[in-house]
Amino acid sequence: MNGHFQNVNTDPNSSRRYAGNFLRIKHLRLLELISLGGSLAAAARELNLSQPAVTKMLHELEISFGRNLVTRGARGGRLTDEGAVVLQRLRLALAHFDTALTVAGDEGDGRRPLLRIGMLPVVAVSLLPAVLRRLDGRLRPLLEIHESTVGGLFKALVAGQIDCIVGRVDSDMLVESAGYDLTVLPLMVEPLSIACAPSHKLAGAARVTVRQLQGEDWIVAATGSETRRVFDSLFLNEGLMPPRPVVESMSFHTNLQMVGALDALTIAPRSAVELYQRSGSVQFLKSLLKMPTGTISLIHLNTNADFPALQAFIVAAGSGEKLGATRGSMAVTTRS
Numbered sequence: 001m002n003g004h005f006q007n008v009n010t011d012p013n014s015s016r017r018y019a020g021n022f023l024r025i026k027h028l029r030l031l032e033l034i035s036l037g038g039s040l041a042a043a044a045r046e047l048n049l050s051q052p053a054v055t056k057m058l059h060e061l062e063i064s065f066g067r068n069l070v071t072r073g074a075r076g077g078r079l080t081d082e083g084a085v086v087l088q089r090l091r092l093a094l095a096h097f098d099t100a101l102t103v104a105g106d107e108g109d110g111r112r113p114l115l116r117i118g119m120l121p122v123v124a125v126s127l128l129p130a131v132l133r134r135l136d137g138r139l140r141p142l143l144e145i146h147e148s149t150v151g152g153l154f155k156a157l158v159a160g161q162i163d164c165i166v167g168r169v170d171s172d173m174l175v176e177s178a179g180y181d182l183t184v185l186p187l188m189v190e191p192l193s194i195a196c197a198p199s200h201k202l203a204g205a206a207r208v209t210v211r212q213l214q215g216e217d218w219i220v221a222a223t224g225s226e227t228r229r230v231f232d233s234l235f236l237n238e239g240l241m242p243p244r245p246v247v248e249s250m251s252f253h254t255n256l257q258m259v260g261a262l263d264a265l266t267i268a269p270r271s272a273v274e275l276y277q278r279s280g281s282v283q284f285l286k287s288l289l290k291m292p293t294g295t296i297s298l299i300h301l302n303t304n305a306d307f308p309a310l311q312a313f314i315v316a317a318g319s320g321e322k323l324g325a326t327r328g329s330m331a332v333t334t335r336s
Contacts, residue, residue, distance in 0.1 A: 027061050030054065031069060031079065031087040039076030091159055115141040115309035118153040118162035120296070121252065122269040127166070127188055127296060134316040141309035149250075150226060151176075157301065163310055164300040170226050181302040187317055191293040192230060193270045194285040195277075197260035208287040210238045217264040219247040219255045227252075231267050234289050256282055 026047055033043035044054040062069050069083035079087060119128065124147075132140075146153070146162050153165045154173050158180060169184060194213070202208050202216070214235060221227040235242040249255050252268040256276045259266050265285065276282040298317060304310055 023061065023064055027057055027064075028090050028093065030057055030061060031083060031090060034058075034070055034077050035079055035084075035087060037076075038078065040070075040072065041076070088158070093160070113141045113307075113309040114144060115164075115307070115313055116144040116146065116162040117313075118146040118148065118156050118165045118167070120150070120153070120167040121147050122190060122272060123166045123296065125269070125271045125275055127271075131313065131317045134318070135312060136316070141312060157299070163304050163307060164298055164313070166298050167296060168226065168294050169297060169299065183300055183302055183305065185298040185314065185317075186295050187298055188296045189293055190296050191270045192227070192267055192291050193273045194265055194267055194287055194289070194291070195256060195259060195273045195282040196265050196285050197263065198280065198283050199260065200263060200265070200285075202265075202285060203283055206286065208285060210235065210240060210288055213265070213287055213289065214240050214243050216243065217262060218243050218245045219249060219258055219262065219264050219266040220245045221250050221252075221255075222248045225250060227267060230292055234291075238289075 026049075030043055030047070033046045034040060037043055037046065040054050040058065041051055044051045047054065049057075058070060065082075065086055067082040067086070068080055069086055070077045071080055124145075146156060148156065150168055150170050151172055153162070153167055154176060156162045157165055158177075166187070196203055202212065218231075220231050232242040246262060246264060247255070247258060249258075252266070252272050255266040256268055256272060258264070259282055273282060273284060277284065298314060300310060
């Protein structure tokens with residue numbers, strides 16, 4: 001037997017991890033710059049490097065990932081399909097890196113950890129205050145609140161701009177989340193309700209028909225929003241055309257404040273209607289329409305699951321106690 005031998009590692013993942021040890025942050029930002037600028041020359045200008053140096057960086061990056069990440073031609077460079085997938089993941093990693101730079105040393109200085117929460121505005125009405133009251137004072141994180149639509153929040157989550165979402169999972173998110181490993185923890189049921197001013201002619205009615213509602217003025221969310229889709233379907237399901245709103249507004253707070261001035265109806269989360277009803281400015285309208293019920297959930301990437309601030313928030317939210325939690329990969333939301 002030959003006394004000389006060679007230890008060959010045939011695991012491609014191990015080889016790529018070894019090659020990846022030599023990458024720098026500039027390597028990881030390179031794909032983003034090529035995607036935005038459309039060429040290696042544009043990326044070189046942004047990085048203040050020569051084009052040969054950037055070409056070498058790209059070569060090192062492609063060796064580490066074992067894929068061709070950029071195609072080059074007369075019109076510059078563009079990401080391959082594999083490059084687009086890699087960039088999607090790198091954006092998340094770089095966002096976490098940038099956040100780590102921002103909060104570096106906070107815990108060592110006795111400061112609390114940061115939790116970036118993306119939420120629908122309705123969460124601030126009752127759910128968020130209840131969770132904050134239950135948070136252990138010693139573990140209460142610093143909070144950074146981002147409000148947006150369901151779609152805007154999901155984009156922020158997968159871009160690493162927020163750590164979790166407190167909101168709904170809608171059909172668009174189910175499609176866009178394919179390939180992401182998510183955890184969805186149901187927190188509460190939030191039905192929609194119809195509201196009007198106490199002075200409205202229908203306010204005292206025992207039960208209002210769908211046709212009566214069709215003939216009234218409405219203040220509703222804009223076309224394309226989940227609330228607007230619900231509103232339209234309420235009438236379409238009864239074989240009626242939805243009434244054209246006199247005002248379109250994405251803020252249910254604004255809508256509930258305007259119903260009295262315009263003698264109109266609006267559709268809003270039940271908890272919000274209850275809040276304004278306590279002040280005497282609106283009241284529930286009893287109708288024959290069957291109002292849908294949605295679930296507000298806490299949604300996070302499984303790569304964020306070990307964040308202490310997120311774990312403390314989940315415990316305070318009591319997630320899954322009543323509705324049960326669903327976890328796992330799903331084929332399934334920016335600061336305003």
